[in-house]
Amino acid sequence: MHYNRRHFIETLAASSAVLLTNSAATFAAKASPISSNQYAWITFYNRDKRDWNADLDASLAEYVKSGLTAYEPSFSNVDEVKRLAPLLKKHNLTMPSAYVGSVLHDPxxxxxxxxxxxxxxxxAQPxxxxxxxxxxxxxxxxxxDIKNDSQxxxxxxxxxFLGSELxxxxxxxxxxxxxxxxxxxAREFHHMLQNTDPKNVGFCLDAHWVYRGAGNSQVALFDVVKMYGKRVVELHIRQSVGNVWGETFGEGDIDYPRLVRELKALKVKxxxxxxxxxESQSPNTVKAVEAHQRDLAYAKQVFADWL
Structure with a gap:
């Protein structure tokens, strides 16, 4: 992943394809019910003028103080995987998922x-x-700037192709x-999901990016769930209050209990x-460990039926 990837920032498939993609997510969810992405911690560290990667061992020691037992790292090369491997074991962390950046519009x-x-x-599979x-x-x-049709x-x-090989x-x-x-x-978004096979390409629903990208619209978010909900294998959880990212996950602009109900109705876990x-306008009242302790506590309430 490029750490500035946020600039510091379909039809429904055949039932066999749905079962295939959802089985992987269900397995991962059972193995480690709630994970956290590395990037969120980087934003907290950056705010405090700290470098998450300078001492990854110390960073992960803080990570586990939050109560989290699963971790979603971001990798840009194999050496980073090798560096992380002994630290996962040391801190007793599972790694059901990882993020990898890609440039796919150019041959x-x-x-x-x-x-x-x-x-x-x-x-990373081992x-x-x-x-x-x-x-x-x-x-x-x-x-x-947006991509043209050929891109x-x-x-x-x-x-x-990447999905089929994976x-x-x-x-x-x-x-x-x-x-x-x-x-x-939303031509790029729809083209990717309309022109890939659900057996090969699942959907990581980052609820707030869909909400924000559609002009801060829950109508659009839940329409996306109707269209592509059965392809959701991973859910990225973020909340805003007044359309500004909060320090912690809680009540706010997105109705997460409704999102849980709608995904459950689709038999997706x-x-x-x-x-x-x-982000720059976010409140500044708590540090990373306490913030993620609060995130985890609220998430366990919202997603209780899945845990």
């Missing part, structure tokens, strides 16, 4: 990204990896989005991953 870069992602997956999350990069982070076609083709290795690919994919009639990140 040359796409080939390189696919090779890197597959190498990372093969190195550590418990079941789901590999990837958000194909935009043309330029922070830019309003979207190339990206969907590469996403499908599936052969026993890993589920989870397509993730930020807000840029929802621009221009994704891996739960906290990603309560900070």
């Amino acid at each position: 040359t870069e796409g080939k390189r990204s696919i090779e890197t992602a597959l190498a990372i997956a093969e190195a 550590l418990g990896l079941k789901i590999l999350v990837s958000n194909p990069s935009p043309l330029k982070w922070g830019s309003s 979207l076609i190339e990206q969907a083709k590469n996403l499908e 599936r052969k290795r026993g890993v589920t690919l989870a397509y993730h989005t930020h807000d840029v994919e929802l621009r221009a009639g 994704p891996l739960l991953v906290l990603e309560q990140c900070l």
